[in-house]
Amino acid sequence: MRRLVAVSLAGLIAWVCVEPLAAYLKIGTRVGTRTVNLRWRDFPIRYFVTNRGVDGVTAAQFQSAVNRAFNTWHAVETAQTSSEFVGFTPAPPFDDDDMSVIGYLDRPGQNRTLAATTFLIDTVSGEIVESDIFFNTSFPWSTAESGVTGRYDVESIALHEIGHLLGLSHSALGETELVGSGRRVIAAEAVMFPIAFSPGNISDRALKADDIAGISDVYGTSAFSRASGSISGRVTKNGSGVQGAHIIAFNPRTGRLIGGFTQSADGNFVIASLDPGPHVLRVEPLDDGDVESFFDSSMTVDLDFGARFHDRVVTVPRGGDANGVELRVMPK
Amino acid sequence: MAAAALSLSWLTAGVAGAQPRPAPQAGQHRGVWEVGGGVVYLAGYDLGERAAELTRNSTSTSVGSFEQFSSDSRITAVPGLQARLGYYLTDGLVIEGGFRFLRPVLRIRLTGDTENAPDTSAEETLSQYVVEGSAVWHILPLAFAGGRGVPFLTGGAGYLRELHEGDELVETGTTYHVGGGLKYWFGASRRVGVRGDAGVSFRDGGFDFEEELRPVPTAGASIVFAF
Numbered sequence: 001m002r003r004l005v006a007v008s009l010a011g012l013i014a015w016v017c018v019e020p021l022a023a024y025l026k027i028g029t030r031v032g033t034r035t036v037n038l039r040w041r042d043f044p045i046r047y048f049v050t051n052r053g054v055d056g057v058t059a060a061q062f063q064s065a066v067n068r069a070f071n072t073w074h075a076v077e078t079a080q081t082s083s084e085f086v087g088f089t090p091a092p093p094f095d096d097d098d099m100s101v102i103g104y105l106d107r108p109g110q111n112r113t114l115a116a117t118t119f120l121i122d123t124v125s126g127e128i129v130e131s132d133i134f135f136n137t138s139f140p141w142s143t144a145e146s147g148v149t150g151r152y153d154v155e156s157i158a159l160h161e162i163g164h165l166l167g168l169s170h171s172a173l174g175e176t177e178l179v180g181s182g183r184r185v186i187a188a189e190a191v192m193f194p195i196a197f198s199p200g201n202i203s204d205r206a207l208k209a210d211d212i213a214g215i216s217d218v219y220g221t222s223a224f225s226r227a228s229g230s231i232s233g234r235v236t237k238n239g240s241g242v243q244g245a246h247i248i249a250f251n252p253r254t255g256r257l258i259g260g261f262t263q264s265a266d267g268n269f270v271i272a273s274l275d276p277g278p279h280v281l282r283v284e285p286l287d288d289g290d291v292e293s294f295f296d297s298s299m300t301v302d303l304d305f306g307a308r309f310h311d312r313v314v315t316v317p318r319g320g321d322a323n324g325v326e327l328r329v330m331p332k
Numbered sequence: 333m334a335a336a337a338l339s340l341s342w343l344t345a346g347v348a349g350a351q352p353r354p355a356p357q358a359g360q361h362r363g364v365w366e367v368g369g370g371v372v373y374l375a376g377y378d379l380g381e382r383a384a385e386l387t388r389n390s391t392s393t394s395v396g397s398f399e400q401f402s403s404d405s406r407i408t409a410v411p412g413l414q415a416r417l418g419y420y421l422t423d424g425l426v427i428e429g430g431f432r433f434l435r436p437v438l439r440i441r442l443t444g445d446t447e448n449a450p451d452t453s454a455e456e457t458l459s460q461y462v463v464e465g466s467a468v469w470h471i472l473p474l475a476f477a478g479g480r481g482v483p484f485l486t487g488g489a490g491y492l493r494e495l496h497e498g499d500e501l502v503e504t505g506t507t508y509h510v511g512g513g514l515k516y517w518f519g520a521s522r523r524v525g526v527r528g529d530a531g532v533s534f535r536d537g538g539f540d541f542e543e544e545l546r547p548v549p550t551a552g553a554s555i556v557f558a559f
Contacts, residue, residue, distance in 0.1 A: 187398030
């Protein structure tokens with residue numbers, strides 16, 4: 001018998017984690033003592049769109065943008081996903097109604113949340129049974145082909161939220177700066193970065209290497225599993241594990257950047273879906289976003305160390321794991 | 333290293349089992365075998381620069397990419413071992429098979445980190461094996477010192493096999509080489525000599541960041557024995 005539980009994930013800007021744990025590029029839920037990755041078992045994912053428009057965006061324009069965002073994820077050749085637009089519905093998102101609904105909600109109190117995703121999951125298998133996405137009407141929106149200054153791009157934000165819907169967590173591949181009480185993105189290399197680009201920017205309509213690695217990790221084809229590899233190891237400081245460190249695997253041949261985290265006190269990490277060949281590893285503290293955007297608030301994240309590179313090139317084997325890597329960091 | 337040693341010992345056994353022949357004279361080598369072994373030097377080469385780039389949050393004042401750090405990759409120059417076995421089809425033309433083993437180092441210089449990660453050189457050592465076949469044309473009209481010194485031109489192709497550190501990833505390719513050199517024979521028997529050569533090896537495949545044919549200068553020195 002399946003135990004179903006509703007969980008919520010805020011999408012961009014802020015993220016409140018109720019039940020799931022942030023795992024490497026994936027969302028996990030705890031079943032007993034183990035963590036099960038969230039994923040859909042049955043495809044196509046059938047979704048509805050709320051029959052409601054907002055200033056500047058009709059319901060039909062909204063649905064078209066959402067459809068394009070779904071198709072961008074489905075176009076990843078190394079992963080197998082699909083979806084089907086069932087139709088418009090008067091039902092708003094976030095109702096527990098056995099329908100996956102994407103649409104607008106009035107949430108003026110959530111003035112830092114552009115959009116968010118919720119799940120109904122089977123906590124035994126990790127299967128996603130239902131998932132809703134809401135877009136906050138408190139923000140100005142656009143579906144214009146080239147974007148509109150001062151308005152957030154529906155397709156870009158939908159691409160991020162559909163990443164959550166598919167089971168991906170946040171990526172930390174980005175640089176930010178403090179502006180007032182919040183953060184502004186300077187640059188990012190993942191659609192799944194938790195803070196959105198500025199209004200009018202449409203860069204996040206295209207997936208980056210980190211996003212593609214993530215979706216391929218969850219829904220990868222068998223051919224991709226045989227053709228790609230991983231790096232695993234440990235981040236240590238004075239001989240002890242570092243929790244919450246962000247590790248970047250950089251491919252000097254292609255320039256691709258793929259990130260991962262140490263998620264436990266022993267400092268262990270795994271970065272999967274890597275191209276075979278030499279990689280450079282860089283480790284840094286998780287200081288470009290709210291820690292809660294990535295991990296359960298109960299997790300203690302070590303921020304007291306400086307960024308550094310590993311002094312060995314790590315070669316990823318085809319279909320295997322380059323293990324035993326130790327990244328030593330120093331206190332600031 | 334083990335493979336190189338094995339190859340040399342096999343060649344030595346071949347020499348020991350050979351029938352005695354008259355000492356080869358200048359311009360009279362047809363039917364003679366020649367075996368040699370020595371060192372080879374592979375010039376280093378750049379694999380190129382590549383920046384770790386993030387997509388900038390474009391505004392009216394800043395566009396383009398944001399460089400988080402930069403990398404500059406290079407294969408370092410390295411000495412190795414080589415062995416050859418050749419047969420004189422004519423007095424001037426030799427066909428030969430050869431084997432080379434080298435341990436080049438991939439060095440990636442990492443600099444300019446936006447969060448002040450110290451500049452670092454990350455390295456790994458590759459194991460490179462080349463099995464190749466060549467034609468060697470001795471330029472007999474240019475022989476000197478009574479025929480002891482003979483310049484030659486050479487060219488051929490080979491199979492390239494490179495293993496990354498830990499031997500967990502193999503990359504293969506083809507090599508083509510052209511070059512020239514000089515042999516100098518010692519003693520009255522002229523069975524023992526030295527060979528020096530230099531040339532260019534063109535790599536197609538193997539470990540590289542580019543798809544194009546890559547020219548790599550090489551040089552070598554060997555002791556040779558004719559029988």
